[in-house]
Amino acid sequence: MATSIQISENLQKELVKRKLSDKETYEEVIWDLVEDSRELGEETKKEISFARAQIKEGAFHSLAEVKKELGL
Secondary structure, three states, X not given: XXXXXXXXXXXXXXXXXXXXXXXXOHHHHHHHHHHHHOOOOHHHHHHHHHHHHHHHHOOOXXXXXXXXXXXX
């Protein structure tokens, strides 16, 4: 069910600044803000920890290496 809300002109201007494209809706902007404020899930925390360990071990490819491999 859709609903309408009232916001100040200042908030509307701030939401416009946060749009990634002209076609992005205010709802999408607000959801992005809500997601940014949420706590990371346990699985995501584990994946970040694993990725950091891989980087420390040198188990990654630099952008230059990937470009060279792909012939770019």
